[in-house]
Amino acid sequence: MSVQAISQQAQQLTLRLYVQPKASRDQWLGLHNGELKLAITAPPVDGKANAHVIKFIAKQCKVSKSRVVLLKGHSSRHKVVCVDNPIILPDALKALL
Numbered sequence: 001m002s003v004q005a006i007s008q009q010a011q012q013l014t015l016r017l018y019v020q021p022k023a024s025r026d027q028w029l030g031l032h033n034g035e036l037k038l039a040i041t042a043p044p045v046d047g048k049a050n051a052h053v054i055k056f057i058a059k060q061c062k063v064s065k066s067r068v069v070l071l072k073g074h075s076s077r078h079k080v081v082c083v084d085n086p087i088i089l090p091d092a093l094k095a096l097l
Contacts, residue, residue: 028092061086
């Protein structure tokens with residue numbers, strides 16, 4: 001696999017995500033075809049899922065929402081998210097670095 005699901009360069013953490021909306025709870029589900037699978041409770045309507053992904057990742061990494069940027073996949077389940085200077089890494093992500 002040439003592209004990693006999670007990578008860290010300097011203070012930037014980049015996550016390649018496969019998002020499953022309308023799940024029963026928010027949680028990391030491990031790897032899915034080379035991407036991190038993330039289940040979220042928000043529906044994929046009017047940008048609610050994207051906002052929820054940003055909020056969830058910001059909370060997990062203990063940063064403000066403004067430090068989490070959706071780079072690719074605004075209207076797709078496949079997303080690329082960048083976290084600027086995460087304070088902590090959730091255990092689910094640490095295991096993959």
